[in-house]
Amino acid sequence: MAEIAPFKAVRPVRDKVHLVATRPYYSYKKNVLKAKLEDNPFTFLHIINPEFGNDIKTNANSMERFQQVKKRYDEFVENGILIQEETARIYIYRQTKNGYAFTGIIAGASVEEYKSDKIKKHEATLTSRETMFTNYLDVVGFNAEPVLLSYQGNEQLEQLLFQLTVARPEYEFTTTDCIKHELWVLSENNTLVLKNAFEAIEATYIADGHHRSASSVRLFDELEKRNGNVNESAKYFLSFFVEENKLKILEFNRLVKTLNGYEEASFLHALKALGTLTQIDGACHPAENHQIHICLKNRWFQFIPFDYLIENEHPVKSLDSDLLTELILTPILGIEDLKLSDQIEFVPGNESLQSMEQKIESGKFQVGFVLFPATIEQVKRVADHGLNMPPKSTWVEPKLRSGLTIYSINE
Numbered sequence: 041m042a043e044i045a046p047f048k049a050v051r052p053v054r055d056k057v058h059l060v061a062t063r064p065y066y067s068y069k070k071n072v073l074k075a076k077l078e079d080n081p082f083t084f085l086h087i088i089n090p091e092f093g094n095d096i097k098t099n100a101n102s103m104e105r106f107q108q109v110k111k112r113y114d115e116f117v118e119n120g121i122l123i124q125e126e127t128a129r130i131y132i133y134r135q136t137k138n139g140y141a142f143t144g145i146i147a148g149a150s151v152e153e154y155k156s157d158k159i160k161k162h163e164a165t166l167t168s169r170e171t172m173f174t175n176y177l178d179v180v181g182f183n184a185e186p187v188l189l190s191y192q193g194n195e196q197l198e199q200l201l202f203q204l205t206v207a208r209p210e211y212e213f214t215t216t217d218c219i220k221h222e223l224w225v226l227s228e229n230n231t232l233v234l235k236n237a238f239e240a241i242e243a244t245y246i247a248d249g250h251h252r253s254a255s256s257v258r259l260f261d262e263l264e265k266r267n268g269n270v271n272e273s274a275k276y277f278l279s280f281f282v283e284e285n286k287l288k289i290l291e292f293n294r295l296v297k298t299l300n301g302y303e304e305a306s307f308l309h310a311l312k313a314l315g316t317l318t319q320i321d322g323a324c325h326p327a328e329n330h331q332i333h334i335c336l337k338n339r340w341f342q343f344i345p346f347d348y349l350i351e352n353e354h355p356v357k358s359l360d361s362d363l364l365t366e367l368i369l370t371p372i373l374g375i376e377d378l379k380l381s382d383q384i385e386f387v388p389g390n391e392s393l394q395s396m397e398q399k400i401e402s403g404k405f406q407v408g409f410v411l412f413p414a415t416i417e418q419v420k421r422v423a424d425h426g427l428n429m430p431p432k433s434t435w436v437e438p439k440l441r442s443g444l445t446i447y448s449i450n451e
Contacts, residue, residue, distance in 0.1 A: 043153060045147055049124070049125050050446040050448055053120065077092045103175065107179060109176075129225055133145075133224075137218070143282070146445050150276055153244075154277075158242075159246065184278075188246070188440070190284040197240070205222075209224045253279075289435070291389040292386045293391075294408065295400070295405040297406060300372065310372050356430070364409055368409075413434070
C-alpha cells in the first residue's frame with residue numbers, strides 16, 4: 041500500500057503563475073539567467089538568487105545565503121505573489137511537450153515508506169550534497185521542486201485521473217520552451233477519493249530526485265532528535281507521481297577529453313579486441329540495447345561488445361552505461377571515477393548529436409559515446425535488488441518547474 045498525503049500548497053496567484061514558475065536556475069545559461077532576473081520581478085529565480093541587484097553578498101550554499109532565500113520567499117508571500125491553500129489538497133499536473141502529455145499527482149510522499157523501502161531507489165547520494173540540501177531545507181522551511189516518483193498503474197486509477205481532469209484546470213499556460221502546463225486543485229472530497237485509490241499501489245520508485253528525497257528524510261531524523269517529535273508536514277516530502285509507462289527515459293551520453301595516449305588507430309584496435317566495430321554513415325542513435333555509437337573526430341562507429349563480456353543476469357553489469365565504463369572508459373581511457381573526473385562530460389539525451397559533433401570538432405573533446413536508453417524495467421530491476429545504477433545513466437522527463445506548488449515543511 042502506497043500513501044500520498046494532501047498538503048496546503050503555497051502557489052502563485054493565477055494571473056502571475058506563468059511569470060513565477062521557472063526551470064531550475066542551473067538549467068539557464070548565465071546571460072539568460074541575468075536577463076530573466078532583470079526583466080521579470082515575479083520569477084521564482086529571485087527567491088533562489090536573492091542577492092541579485094543588491095549589495096548583500098554571501099557564499100554559495102552557506103547558511104547566510106539560505107537565510108537570504110527565506111527572506112526573499114517571505115517577501116513574495118507578503119506581497120501576495122504567493123498564496124497558501126486553506127485546506128490540504130492533492131493536485132493533478134499535466135505537462136504537454138511536443139504533443140506528448142505527462143499527467144501525474146502532486147502530493148506528499150511518506151518518509152516512513154522511504155525508510156522501509158516501499159519507495160525504492162536506484163542511485164547513491166553524495167553525503168556532501170545531502171548535507172547541503174538538508175541544511176537548506178532546515179533554514180528555508182519549504183521545498184519548491186518535487187521528487188519524481190513512478191508507479192505501476194491500474195485501470196481504476198487511470199480512469200479516475202481522466203475524470204478528474206475533465207474540468208478546466210486552475211492553471212493553464214505555455215512557457216517559452218513550448219511546453220504547456222496545467223494544474224488541477226482537487227476538492228476535499230476528490231482529494232480523499234484519489235488518496236484512497238492510490239493505496240492499491242504497492243510501491244513507488246524514485247525516477248529523479250534522489251538527493252532531494254534523501255535530504256528530506258535526513259531532516260526528519262534531525263528534527264526528531266532535536267525536538268523529540270516532528271510536525272505532520274515534515275513526515276512527507278513534495279513529490280510528483282507519474283505512471284511508469286508514461287515517463288520518458290532518455291540516455292545520458294558521454295564526451296571525453298582524452299584518448300589517454302592512444303592514437304586514433306590504436307584506440308580503434310583496442311575496441312576491436314572487445315567487440316564488433318563497424319563504421320556507420322554519420323550521427324544516429326543506437327537502435328537497441330548493447331549498441332554503443334562512437335564519434336571520433338568526423339567519423340562514427342557502432343560498437344557491440346562480445347556476448348561473453350555481458351553479464352545479462354546482473355541488474356547493473358548488464359547496463360550499457362556500466363559496460364561502457366568497465367570496458368572502455370576506465371581500462372582504455374583511464375577514467376577511474378566518473379563522479380570526480382574532469383576528463384568527462386555528460387550530455388543528456390535531449391541534446392542533439394550534432395552538438396556533440398561540434399564539441400569534438402572544436403578540439404575540446406576527443407571522443408563521444410552515445411548509448412541506448414535504459415528501460416523502466418531495467419531501472420526497477422536495479423532498485424528491486426537494492427543496487428545503484430552508474431552515475432548519469434538516465435535522463436528522465438518530465439522536468440518540473442520550480443515554484444508551481446511549494447511544500448511548507450513547518451505546517
